[in-house]
Amino acid sequence: MTRRISKQPLEYPSAGSVFVRPTGNYASALIEQCGLKGKQIGGAMVSTKHAGFLVNYDNATYEEFTALIYHVQKEVAEQTGYSLECEIKIIKKE
Secondary structure (H helix, E strand, O other): OHHHHHHOOOOOOEEEEOEOOOOOOOHHHHHHHOOOOOOEEOOEEEOOOOOOEEEEOOOOOHHHHHHHHHHHHHHHHHHHOOOOOEOOOOOOOO
């Protein structure tokens, strides 16, 4: 439990790990390598504790979370060539 507390952003609500581990690397390492740790869109943020988690640090909306997910995917693909697949299921808002 102590390790989990030190490694995961338990101080904010989150959906857990957002991206599937790409073959031969770690999503969190790629996100951090791209300088996205702490990146914010509205109230959604890439965790500063573990870059594989997106957290709701300030009443984030659906639009803010999905924008952050797509931004992270785009930046990682452009900078590293890796395509990050979502581990969570995004249900389109109607």
